[in-house]
Amino acid sequence: MKHDDAIAAALANRSFVYTYLWRAFAAEPDEALLATVASDQATEECVILAGEGSRAAQEQRVLVSTASAPDALEALKSDYTRLFIGPGKLPAPPWESVYVAGEDLLFQPSTLEVRDAYRKAGYQATGYPHEADDHLATELGFMEALAKDSQAAYDAGDSAKLRLLLSQQTMFLAQHLNVWLPQFVERLLNTESPKFGEFYPRFAVLARELCAADAAALVEISGSLQ
Numbered sequence: 001m002k003h004d005d006a007i008a009a010a011l012a013n014r015s016f017v018y019t020y021l022w023r024a025f026a027a028e029p030d031e032a033l034l035a036t037v038a039s040d041q042a043t044e045e046c047v048i049l050a051g052e053g054s055r056a057a058q059e060q061r062v063l064v065s066t067a068s069a070p071d072a073l074e075a076l077k078s079d080y081t082r083l084f085i086g087p088g089k090l091p092a093p094p095w096e097s098v099y100v101a102g103e104d105l106l107f108q109p110s111t112l113e114v115r116d117a118y119r120k121a122g123y124q125a126t127g128y129p130h131e132a133d134d135h136l137a138t139e140l141g142f143m144e145a146l147a148k149d150s151q152a153a154y155d156a157g158d159s160a161k162l163r164l165l166l167s168q169q170t171m172f173l174a175q176h177l178n179v180w181l182p183q184f185v186e187r188l189l190n191t192e193s194p195k196f197g198e199f200y201p202r203f204a205v206l207a208r209e210l211c212a213a214d215a216a217a218l219v220e221i222s223g224s225l226q
Contacts, residue, residue, distance in 0.1 A: 007154065028076075
């Protein structure tokens with residue numbers, strides 16, 4: 001497989017994007033996350049994947065302003081707990097099965113389908129079998145892992161493995177993330193918004209837009225392989 005700098009750059013971009021999105025939803029924010037959000041690199045990487053005039057680029061630039069506010073961190077920690085941990089009923093549960101099943105239920109058939117996709121790619125969710133495998137952060141982390149595997153396969157010149165990995169990622173987006181993220185976003189956008197309340201809804205919009213853009217990027221990368 002002939003090395004192409006453009007393909008290598010595209011694979012590196014995807015790896016950054018999924019690491020970025022995964023971290024936003026995996027745990028409450030810290031100074032490191034906010035520094036990443038506010039960095040030029042984060043905005044540049046979002047623009048590379050989705051385009052300069054995209055909704056993703058627009059949302060990322062708003063996130064920069066929020067993350068740069070001096071009193072943001074503690075408020076965002078509170079928002080993360082309120083939205084994704086509880087106590088109480090979560091306004092927008094971050095599990096795929098809730099949106100696929102149409103009820104606020106976990107461990108539905110869609111959860112097993114996600115688990116099977118992980119297994120076929122050689123992965124297992126960290127909380128298996130006691131935690132639902134279809135949490136947004138877990139699904140984004142799976143895409144991050146495959147994106148990094150794709151980089152490694154390309155660097156090693158293993159075209160067969162790379163094509164398989166790209167196919168797995170294309171299918172996972174089409175069958176999972178790009179199916180339920182739009183519904184999750186709409187529900188999150190309808191939550192009450194205290195001072196920093198728009199941060200996570202905007203990050204969810206960013207995730208939706210970048211995952212949709214990545215589906216097109218995967219087609220382009222696959223078509224460029226020699």
